[in-house]
Amino acid sequence: MARKQTEPIAIISLRRLSMRIPEPQPQESKTFTVEDAVETIGFGRFHIALFLIMGSTGVVEAMEIMLLAVVSPVIRCEWQLENWQVALVTTMVFFGYMVSSILFGLLADRYGRWKILLISFVWGSYFSLLTSFAPSYIWFVFLRTMVGCGVSGHAQGLIIKTEFLPTKYRGYMLPLSQVFWLTGSLLVIGLASVVVPTIGWRWLIRVASIPGIILIVAFRFIPESARFNVSTGNTQAALATLESIAKMNRSFMPEGKLVEPILEKRGRFADLLDAKYLRTTLQIWVIWLGISFAYYGIILASAELLERDLVCGSKLKSKSTVVEAGGHLEETQSPCYCHMFAPSDYQTMIISTIGEIALNPLNMLGINFLGRRLTLSITMGCTALFFLLLNICTSSAGLTGFLFTLRALVAANFNTIYIYTAEVYPTTTRALGMGTSGSLCRIGAMVAPFISQVLMSASFLGALCLFSSVCAICAISAFTLPIETKGRALQQIK
Incomplete structure (x- = not known):
């Protein structure tokens, strides 16, 4: 019997299909930080306005500090002051700066940079105006000390600029701030040459207070730091x-949501001396102290050199003054050296002050290509050398050239250390780090008058060697700093 052909059977297994729509997988939402936002937004019109307004704080600070150099010869004559009394004025100003700088830095990290900047300007302008009415030497010293307290808060302007600038622009824009310091210095010297001989030093102080008052109004256009x-x-x-x-x-x-950790512990001294920053902090303090000592030393020494011609040994220990007694003119010896600046002296001060911006292009190139540490080490080493060269007996043009170069070098030093200090610390201690550095550097500024206005009269070479030695120590400290901040993003936390 024939076999029945069987058809192949395809067996299909049916599965139960679910008609439910699959649940979408949750996607992570995008987030960004302030650093991301600052870099994405880039440089633009806001930063130009920020640069002009916050940079102008340097104009006011320079005018208040340079007033000491141009007013010192006048008050020396008016109140018959000795060398140590003239030096004490500058020392007390920087003492006020030193005490308030730490306090303002601490408050700025806790309550905001903008608020402290505004308070410091109101304080400084108020007491600066009061100084013009000082009835005696004691009152003058006290009121200028109060001005020093106010000026110490001006560093918050630099911190606000630093915290808003993109990383690649900080190395260029912050050194350009030296233009404002130069402007303030030249402005007060120019005003002094016109105002002092005509209507007196009191009106010079009143006129010099005007830029600070104008800036108080301009601050409303700049917001509080987003990082803070x-x-x-x-x-x-x-x-x-x-x-x-x-x-x-x-x-x-x-794109996304702004997310940053809340930093409850801000403005603590312990963080500055934390193991990560201890060595850096100590070396920064040494450098700040030395730079300030050299900077204010050369400013005040310039006035002494112009008054007494100490380089070539023709210093005058006393001056004969003519007084009227019983209707007769009598010549007496005064223990005070009384000499008013001549137009040529103001001209020399202006030329040497212009030197503060002479090295700016090279300084910016060094900061951005060699790095902050190496650039600072080189300029500090050159400063030490030129302090020694100042001992060479030369013509008036030669002296002006040496002063010009020294002012350029010490200004470059200040540029670099300001940038480095603002960049190396995290947001939680940035203002405090700047404040403590600025405070300790005023120790150098407090000592400088006694070297430039007292020791220099007794031993010119000894004073120059002291300045040079301090600069050499700072050059070594700068070279051995453990952290380089070139191209480094600002740290939010340590």
Whole structure:
């Protein structure tokens, strides 16, 4: 029997299909930090306004400090002061600066950079105006000390600039701030040459107070640091500030949500001396002290050199003055050296002051290509050398050239250390780090008058060797700093 052909059977296994729509997997939301926002927004019109307004704090600070150099010869004559009394004025100003600088830095890390900057300007302008009415030497010293307290808060302007600038622009824009210091120095010297001989030093101080009053009004156009706001948990204020900057710059914000950790522990001295920053902090303090000692030393020494011609040994220990007694003119010996600046002296001061910007292009190139540490080490070493060269007996033009070069070098030193200090510390201690450094550097500024205005009269070479030695020590400290901040993003936390 024939076999029945069987058809192949395809067995299909049916599975039960689910008609439910699969649940979407949750996607991680995008986030960004203030650093991301600052870099994304980039450089624009806001930063130009920031540079002009915050940079102008340097104009006011320079005018208040340089007043001491141009007013000293006048008050020496008016109140018959001796060398140590003239030096004490400068020392007390920097004493006020030293005491308040730490306090302002501490408060700025806790309550905001903008508020402290405003308070310091109101304080400084008020007491500066009062100084012009000082009835005696004691009152003059006290009121100028109060001015020093106010000026110490001006460093918050630099911190605000630093915290808003993108990384690649900090090495160029911050050194350019030296233009404002130069402007203030030249302005007060120019005003002194016109105002002092005509209507007196009191009116010079009143006129010099005007820029500070104008800036108090201009500060309303600059917001609080976004980095500070997020560190306190005020993310909405920081976001509003960043969005406003982006709009002003015609740029855009990063996508996502602004997220930063809330930093409850801010402005603590213990963080400055933490193991990570201890060596850096100590070396920074040494450098700040030495730079300040050299900077204010050369400013005050310039006035002494112009008054007494100490380089070639023709210093005058006393001066005969003519007084009227019983209707007769009598010649007496005064223990005070009384000599008013001549127009040529003001001209020499202006030329040497212009030197402060002469090295700016090279300084910027060094900062951005060689790095902060090596650049500072080189300029400090050159400063030490030129202090020794100042001992060479030369013509008036030669002396002017040496002073010009020294002012250029000490200004470059200040440029670099300001940038380095603002960059090396995290947001939680940035203002305190700047404040303590600025405070300790005033020790150098307090000592400088006694070297430039007292020791230099007794031993010119000894004073120059002391300045040179301090600069050499600072050059070594700068070279051995453990952290390089070139191209480094600003740290939010340590």
